Amino acid sequence: MHQGWKTQNIVVTGAASGLGRALCARFADLEASVRGIDINKSQLDEMRAALGENFLPVICDVANWEEVADVFARLPPADVLVNSAGITGQTNLKSDETDPRDVERVFRINFFGSYHTSKAVLPQMVKRRYGRLLHIASIAGKEGNAGMLAYSASKAAVIGMTKVQGKEVAGTGVTVNALAPAVIRTPMVAGLPEQQVKYMTDKIPMGRCGTLDELVAMVEFIVSPACGFTTGFTFDLSGGRATY
């Protein structure tokens, strides 16, 4: 029986911008207790002022395991974790033109960041026999976007991790899923070369970008108690682009 969002502890990474910010605003509005993790202190402080006491900023670099372990040891046990922290790294480059340091940086945040937070939170969720863990992956992880090697490969790794974790905790009351959006206009997308954005949006059969409202509505369902028989799955939010 869903006791309502008011009793839920929700942690969102990448909370200070884009999808993470929209999710924090929605869950704070539903009067859940929301902890927003990010490295951008000024934007988190702004959100605290706007969202009020249901939102608590937490400064943490998810790429750093020691920092993540320390932060999660101090937070109250999470009912919900949404991993939205992510970067694109360099784009509009052929694979052989990429800089190995940039590829590594993207993996450290997109894959290792989500791995670190899930490593910290899953034992707590399993112990409490309830949890909803959602990794924000990308259609790029399923399809591979030309010009985006690091991003696409790191998101494919997140989808692989979701399948593993979903199976490992199946039957414990905890679910682990991913979500694969196509393009939603956020500061991340605004920072991409126009040519790369055109490549991505031209591939969407519905001929438009997704909206933050559509993202929030889908996440709200996936992390609710009602979504209890789906795990290890990557949900689609791609306007028809995904073919599997």
Ligand SMILES: NC(=O)c1ccc[n+]([C@@H]2O[C@H](COP(=O)([O-])OP(=O)(O)OC[C@H]3O[C@@H](n4cnc5c(N)ncnc54)[C@H](O)[C@@H]3O)[C@@H](O)[C@H]2O)c1
């Ligand atoms: N916007 C899209 O079209 C789209 C599509 C598919 C997937 N995604 C994924 O959704 C997620 C959110 O994207 P967005 O568009 O909201 O991006 P965004 O750039 O608007 O927000 C990302 C946030 O992550 C934070 N962050 C970056 N590195 C961090 C770190 N090491 N530790 C903690 N926080 C860190 C940033 O400070 C920022 O606040 C990303 O994982 C992205 O790959 C976005």
